[in-house]
Amino acid sequence: MTQTPKAIAYLVPEFPGQTHAFFWREIRALEEAGARVGLFSTRRPAPDACPHDFAPLAVVRTRYLFPPGLRVVARLALRPLRVLRAGAYVLGLSETPLRQRLKLLGLIGSASALGLACRRKGYCHVHIHSCANAAHLGALAHILDRLPYSLTLHGDLPVYGADHRAKMARARFVSVVTRPLAAQIAGLDPHIRAPVIWMGVDVERFCPPEGGRIRPPGAPLDVVTVARLNRTKGHVHLLEALARLKAAGIPFRYRIAGEGPERLAIEARIARLGLENEVHLLGTQSEAQVLALLQSADVLALTSFGAGEAAPVTVMEAMATGLPVIASVIGGTPDMIEDGVDGILVPQQDEAALAAALRRLAEDPALCQRIGAAARRTALTRFDHRTQARALLDELSRPI
Secondary structure, eight states: OOOOOSEEEEEOTTOSOTTOHHHHHHHHHHHHTTOEEEEEESSOOOTTSOOSTTHHHHHHHEEEOSSOOHHHHHHHHTOHHHHHHHHHHHHTOTTSOHHHHHHHTTHHHHHHHHHHHHHHHTOOEEEESOSSHHHHHHHHHHHHHOOOEEEEEOSOGGGGOSOHHHHHTTOSOEEESSHHHHHHHHHHOTTSOOOBOOOOBOTTTSOOOTTOOOOOTTSOEEEEEESOSOGGGOHHHHHHHHHHHHHTTOOEEEEEEBOOTTHHHHHHHHHHTTOTTTEEEEESOOHHHHHHHHHHOSEEEEOOOSSSOOSOHHHHHHHHTTOOEEEESOTTHHHHOOBTTTBEEEOTTOHHHHHHHHHHHHHOHHHHHHHHHHHHHHHHHHOBHHHHHHHHHHHHHSOO
């Protein structure tokens, strides 16, 4: 029987950041399961990049690989054949433009720093939560130091660049966060092992509010969204749907947690639709603030469109709190939600369907309660972060 690795390097690019609460939960769950976890990242994020309470400790615990330092440069100078092999890997990336390949040569130093740190600290494997350039870092560390590595794919492959076969060829496995992503890996290369391991949520902390949710008939529907203010998150489509509710005389309140480049455009749309009294932009929120927001709401709406969305953690968090979710059909949301049972799915950018779903929940508080209770059951069964961390450890325990 293969033993679970006791010492694991865990790499997240620019850690910690605004969307990294899941990673911290997984790290703590891995440690609770008995693993010793060393944290690594590509480069240090901006000081205000992470509003969560765990940020100071995460920064202290993380080893940043860029810039690699003079000791690593000297180490590379003593290993010319391995450096040549690493350079051949980068220059042989046939799907990557030459100028970008030349830039990627700079990863060799960081890969050597990773390998050296793992040898010194006794980390026997590195798990990399990325299939972008950080995945090349894993391949290069394997070439330079025989360091075993694995990857997690968090969204559609085209979002993460090119040369995915090269990134994944030496990996022990590439975990994915939804079944549709597993199908993408199979289409790329059916020999790549691609287990589905959900991005979990702390279902003990993210729980329904005390006393449950009781919304009297006719009371305003309290809608929330937790997402960066990016165009592809579809905030404006939800605003248009809410404007239809207002025109129909259905009261509501809408709170948006998040910050981003589309703030001015969203503010302009709110003004144009005359929703200034109903819509509130909350800005960046900590994990504790997000929990309080979800527990105080009647419904979470996530109306993303396009590519890149996979298994939104905010959907799992909302479901864990017993909150009905209205989500667009994108990435893994059909994998997460059974339409009409533990959530409601709508076509992307379909404002009429959004308005109909919102009206349905606004006019039927009992339906909100039924869907919310089913969502909580789904979260307990499928999204517990400790269960998912053990699944990751099980994959690391499989014979090579």
